[in-house]
Amino acid sequence: MKNSKSHLNEAFAQLQDAQLSLKHALDNVEKQNNKRALQSTLSAVDEAVFTAANTVANYQDVNY
Incomplete structure (x- = not known):
């Protein structure tokens, strides 16, 4: 199961892909x-x- 940081990184990658596609x-x-x-x-x-x-740069992981 993905945690919130994994979802964030996935969304960020998708935004970067969209950005590149729009530039093309x-x-x-x-x-x-x-x-x-x-x-x-x-x-x-x-x-x-x-x-x-x-958000990715400032994301704070949970400290157990």
Whole structure:
């Protein structure tokens, strides 16, 4: 069974994957309205990656 730190690390990795996929999508987008939508989405994911990175870095394990 996964603990909360494992779930956090998994979510962080998925956010990083989404961030990379969006960057690749931006490299290949053709229509300007699609580009704006992708940039907006990427911006939100960038913020989520930043926040998740801080959470991972500051996560305190249980001391038994």
